[in-house]
Amino acid sequence: MDIHHSTAATEVSSARRSKVQFSGRGAEFFGIWIVNVLLTIVTLGIYSAWAKVRTTQYFYGHTKVDGHSFRYLATPIQILKGRIIAVIIFALISVLSAFSPVFGLIAALVFLVALPWLMVQGLKFNLRMTSYRNVRFGFHGTYGPAFIYYLLLPFLCIFTLYLAMPWALKKLDHFVFSNISFGGKQFEVNTQTSNYFQAFFVALGVAIGLGIACGIVAAVLGFSMPEPEAGFSLAILLLYIAYFGVFMLVGAVYQAMIRNHLFNSTVLPDTAELHSNLDAVDLVWVTTTNMMLILCTLGLAYPWTKVRIAALLASATEVTVYPAADRLTDPLQQDSSAFAEQAADLFDVDLSLT
């Protein structure tokens, strides 16, 4: 889309900025979830593909940016095909590695090499199946860079004692987000390595602090037991629980900082800007209480936890939309040659690893 300089100036002034709205309700989603779980069990897992589509459609449909919701276009059959392929491969590998561990080793290597390809295919599928205002998203990453950012850099980071990891994660995020396109335009990501290091060290500090605190509490409680063996078992058990807790809290702090930086540094040229001001404390609170809810209800609160986190993320996100956004077209749907259609049919299975 060609915008002249003079009109661009007026367009900027008429940009509109609004919060992302999430209108899903826990009780409503509970009905969807529990009925879907029942149908999945009764159909021996086959319905899980339909369940995935319904769930995604619910969350996409209830998420509104600038007054318009997202739509999930994948069909259950596409998801089912992907799952059947995954189960067959998984079963084949288990059976064959039972015959020969050498085969198991080769299979693991092949899987490792195929991993970046699977990641790219998953992103391609999920973004192609996501539409906003009738225009689909797209992903343009290829195997080569995916191999570098998903495997090679994290592997090389081992030799820096993981000190270079924040830089590798920055590269990975940049690869994923700058390859996403919407309406023929590609997202521009201007993230800074220093922000990733900052988030990493804050998270590390929180982890060390919490780790020491948990160690002291476990030791005190352990020593207060009459029998030393029982005290030791109790301390180990407490540390095991604390291990998950600390990981979750630190993960939330890191996630909040990185999300804010990533969103605030990402634009769709001349079309939209993303903003995020997610408070780490809020995210920690929602994640912690979500975990408590799930534990106390033996999993039944799962739908509410999903809705709570979606609502929190939406409320912390704003999007600035420029008038050019109202005139975007979908290049994929415009030049859909017969071959492209056929190829899409053949490969349109959900191979994402979730």
Next chain:
Amino acid sequence: MQIVKGTFQYAASTEHCAAQLHLTEQGQVLLYAEHDNTLLLDSSKESYQVAEVLPGLPAELLFDSGAVFSPADPQWRWPKSRRQNLTLQLETSKSLIVLSVIAVPILLWWLTTVGLPKAATALVPWIPLAVEESIGQQSMQMFDRTLLSESELSPQLQQSIRQQWQSALEQLQLSSGYRYQLHFRASKRLGANAFALPGGYLTITDELVKRLETQPDAILAVLLHEVGHVEHRHGMKLAAQATASTIVMSVLFSDLEGVTEAVLGTGTSLVQSAFSRDMERQADYFSTQSLLKLNKSPQAFAEAMQALTKDQPKEELMPWLEYLNSHPNTKERIEKATQQAQP
């Protein structure tokens, strides 16, 4: 004719406008732009369909051209689209939701405690013995490389244990067809221990033999316990069950995050240790029954258990820890063997 207000979304474009939809009795759709009443679209019944409806979201009309009409009222439902709304009716039906809340935990419980172990037990006989033997052989090689070292027992002692064991096997006349092999190994890390690998590979550690040196029948009782594991194909059943429950859990809860997965994982491993405790009981029973067949007293098994747990921490300290244990309570095992010794 019905009139519906909503938003018209052009095909393959972000362009949209407020629109009024006129639906005739024959199912024909006429769309007019709200601001100037121009005709946007004229579509017959064959060239559009109602999208799947979700709770709380408007029922969209999808046109073959790719355009979409979204009613302003999320409660609005198109006539004659009941079939498409079947899923919606199921998901919003109060009675089905209540039924699911009751049925889902029961079904999951049944699946993990009965269904999957049964399926694993039924599946295992289909695995050829040759496969089991090759698995056992390869695992044995791996153990030899990592945990085990050459036995330091005198050849005479090894020979006498082997002879007693072989004559016992001959007398028992097992029909399963496993070619049993007994290996003597030293292992500091395993301590006093014995284990069986699929296909009939038995291993007994020097530490265990030394502890039971004066009680040859107790050594035999331990070995028969391991033979019981092989005869019941326990190793294969555990592997089959672990694989099956991994598949089931990943299909049912594919979209779970870390914490929930950890909770569910703990639940599955608790059930699995219950499964393995049952297996130990089965192997104990096999051992004591075999001892009876050999005209020996099951008390030998009780003695072996006693000797093996002599310097271990007391289990009574934390009774709830038992649920994490892969073996039953030693006291219970000794009592059961003693009971069978006095019929």
